[in-house]
Amino acid sequence: MAxxxxxxxxxxxxxxxxxxxxxxxxxxxEARFDVIEHEGRPVGRLYVHRGAHEIRLMDIALIxxxxxxxxxxxxxxxxTEEAEADSKTISxxxxxxxxxxxxxxxxxFRPIGEHGPYLLMERRPASNAGSAPAIADQPGDAxx
Numbered sequence: 001m002a003x004x005x006x007x008x009x010x011x012x013x014x015x016x017x018x019x020x021x022x023x024x025x026x027x028x029x030e031a032r033f034d035v036i037e038h039e040g041r042p043v044g045r046l047y048v049h050r051g052a053h054e055i056r057l058m059d060i061a062l063i064x065x066x067x068x069x070x071x072x073x074x075x076x077x078x079x080t081e082e083a084e085a086d087s088k089t090i091s092x093x094x095x096x097x098x099x100x101x102x103x104x105x106x107x108x109f110r111p112i113g114e115h116g117p118y119l120l121m122e123r124r125p126a127s128n129a130g131s132a133p134a135i136a137d138q139p140g141d142a143x144x
Contacts, residue, residue, distance in 0.1 A: 055083050057092040076107050088127045093118040
């Protein structure tokens, strides 16, 4: 099989993005999609749903040149501050072997369940760290 052309790669990536976006809009109609920029150039994305009792970090991604520079940690830190201020749990899905899992662990997220190849992790606010999880899983939800 011949390697993909640039046009085929672009079409595939566009298709995958549209499918993911459709899924997120179906299950998280109020979610916010932000493009992360540096000096006017897009370098990543952040998809977050803010519910009544939970913040769902649906997707966070940085292009390789901007990884391991503290950017992801800073974005997650801001979300944890918001969650603490509002007494909300933050949850996310991550593949079990994704290196970002270590970052989430350092930032106070703990695994609470599995969904196929994904782990559901959450970080509860200090004000209710001992209470039961307030997670409402959506079928097919696999952000991260």
